[in-house]
Amino acid sequence: MKRIEIAELLTNGSDYLGKTVLVKGWVRAFRSNRFIQLNDGSCMGNIQAVIDFENIAEAILKRITTGSSISVEGELVSSQGAGQAYEIQASTIAIIGDAHPDEVQKTVLQPKKHSFDFLREQAHLRFRTNTFGAVFRIRHAASFAIHQFFNNRGFNYIHTPILTGSDAEGAGEMFRVSTLDPKSPPLDDEGKVDFSKDFFGKQVNLTVSGQLEAELAALGLGKVYTFGPTFRAENSNTSRHLAEFWMIEPEVAFNDLNDNMDLTEDFLKYCCNYILENCQEELKFLDERLAKEQAQKPQNERNKLGLIESIKFVVDNPFKRLSYTDAINVLLNSKHYKKKKFQFPVEWGIDLQSEHERYLVEKEFNCPVILSDYPAKIKAFYMRVNDDKKTVAAMDVLFPGVGEIVGGSQREERLEVLESKCEEFNIEKEELWWYLETRSLGTVPHAGFGMGFERLVMFLTGMSNIRDVIPFPRTPDNAEF
Ligand code: 4AD
Numbered sequence: 001m002k003r004i005e006i007a008e009l010l011t012n013g014s015d016y017l018g019k020t021v022l023v024k025g026w027v028r029a030f031r032s033n034r035f036i037q038l039n040d041g042s043c044m045g046n047i048q049a050v051i052d053f054e055n056i057a058e059a060i061l062k063r064i065t066t067g068s069s070i071s072v073e074g075e076l077v078s079s080q081g082a083g084q085a086y087e088i089q090a091s092t093i094a095i096i097g098d099a100h101p102d103e104v105q106k107t108v109l110q111p112k113k114h115s116f117d118f119l120r121e122q123a124h125l126r127f128r129t130n131t132f133g134a135v136f137r138i139r140h141a142a143s144f145a146i147h148q149f150f151n152n153r154g155f156n157y158i159h160t161p162i163l164t165g166s167d168a169e170g171a172g173e174m175f176r177v178s179t180l181d182p183k184s185p186p187l188d189d190e191g192k193v194d195f196s197k198d199f200f201g202k203q204v205n206l207t208v209s210g211q212l213e214a215e216l217a218a219l220g221l222g223k224v225y226t227f228g229p230t231f232r233a234e235n236s237n238t239s240r241h242l243a244e245f246w247m248i249e250p251e252v253a254f255n256d257l258n259d260n261m262d263l264t265e266d267f268l269k270y271c272c273n274y275i276l277e278n279c280q281e282e283l284k285f286l287d288e289r290l291a292k293e294q295a296q297k298p299q300n301e302r303n304k305l306g307l308i309e310s311i312k313f314v315v316d317n318p319f320k321r322l323s324y325t326d327a328i329n330v331l332l333n334s335k336h337y338k339k340k341k342f343q344f345p346v347e348w349g350i351d352l353q354s355e356h357e358r359y360l361v362e363k364e365f366n367c368p369v370i371l372s373d374y375p376a377k378i379k380a381f382y383m384r385v386n387d388d389k390k391t392v393a394a395m396d397v398l399f400p401g402v403g404e405i406v407g408g409s410q411r412e413e414r415l416e417v418l419e420s421k422c423e424e425f426n427i428e429k430e431e432l433w434w435y436l437e438t439r440s441l442g443t444v445p446h447a448g449f450g451m452g453f454e455r456l457v458m459f460l461t462g463m464s465n466i467r468d469v470i471p472f473p474r475t476p477d478n479a480e481f
């Protein structure tokens with residue numbers, strides 16, 4: 001007999017009423033030696049299987065434990081009990097894989113509330129919990145929505161290299177990739193490691209961004225995007241940073257900063273709307289989870305909106321757009337500043353700290369914010385210099401709860417300006433000859449941005465730690481699994 005997925009039974013149950021069906025899954029709960037809650041991953045919901053004692057041997061009954069995998073055959077009937085429309089009157093049960101109760105006790109499979117810390121230590125099993133099932137289904141749906149958004153608009157998906165010789169962001173936070181013997185590497189005349197003897201004949205690292213390569217592609221294909229793993233060796237052990245994360249980087253020829261802001265806003269709204277329309281069951285579950293978590297907090301620390309409400313809010317309301325300079329003035333004029341409640345100083349030229357960003361989004365404007373035209377000194381070399389010569393055509397999108405979700409800019413398309421920026425930032429022009437050459441061969445204005453995929457998933461799921469929205473997080477001192 002062919003197995004039917006539980007999602008199919010729960011959505012189209014009436015088609016199967018009175019028929020014999022076969023399902024397979026993991027036991028989530030077994031009550032009164034009679035009611036099994038079975039889940040096979042096809043949806044959040046479980047199907048209830050009711051045991052008919054006469055048909056099921058005592059030896060099998062004993063092995064139906066939480067966490068074990070079984071197959072159940074029986075007639076689909078309308079359920080007498082509350083909480084489900086249909087259930088299976090089990091006539092045959094076979095054990096597929098045992099799960100010994102003593103072992104289960106020590107794991108997150110035990111049906112009770114577990115801390116997220118413990119769940120992280122059990123990343124190999126947390127897929128089987130309701131919360132992580134919901135999070136990873138939404139993660140999937142969001143990545144699908146992203147490809148759909150760009151495909152609908154005629155963008156080409158470009159696979160940029162993971163191994164690269166360049167430091168696109170100029171922040172020096174790179175993981176080196178080398179096949180040299182770490183104990184006795186070849187040395188040059190000055191006694192330094194001779195990377196010309198390394199695998200690629202030069203120093204190579206894991207990419208911190210696919211942008212520079214995406215720009216090359218956009219200058220031929222017009223509209224492109226990347227969606228790939230990105231690596232940063234920044235030693236920031238925060239709830240919003242990973243050493244390995246996924247980034248989406250669209251790049252569009254002939255776009256200026258305003259076009260770039262419009263694209264970002266459309267893009268974020270599309271992703272949010274897609275999840276509202278396609279992940280209702282998961283959102284409802286996570287919304288309730290978040291509400292319970294919020295209820296534990298002091299009144300003044302609670303979110304103003306629930307999960308679903310805050311996603312709807314993003315879809316329905318325009319983002320607030322203002323310049324970095326105006327944002328600094330807003331901060332300087334705030335009561336918060338006057339009462340000395342910011343930990344870090346506020347003055348023109350600073351890199352905004354997350355407390356500043358959160359103040360703007362959560363206290364001042366109460367909506368997503370796009371800040372633009374930052375001081376040139378605190379932004380990357382490739383951003384287009386504005387007429388004032390002090391600022392660049394940069395933009396950051398700030399979201400409630402997550403802070404910076406997108407960073408982008410119009411790119412410097414003027415060769416002389418770009419060359420002088422390279423000098424200013426101590427970037428060897430020889431290393432970037434291919435990037436610079438595009439500026440003397442039919443250069444055009446162009447713009448793009450990068451969105452941290454996990455930051456989006458945090459917003460869409462209400463999870464407050466970035467480690468809980470990626471299956472196997474990579475952070476300082478942690479690369480288990
Ligand atoms: O602001 P960033 O550094 O911008 C770039 O890399 C540009 N090359 C993007 C572009 O214009 N094509 O990073 C972009 C986004 C951030 O806004 C943030 O959402 C995310 O990537 N991000 C991280 N996410 C998780 N962990 C980290 N360590 C992250 N660093 C950046």
Ligand code: MG
Pocket residue numbers: 396404406407
């Ligand atoms: Mg940034």
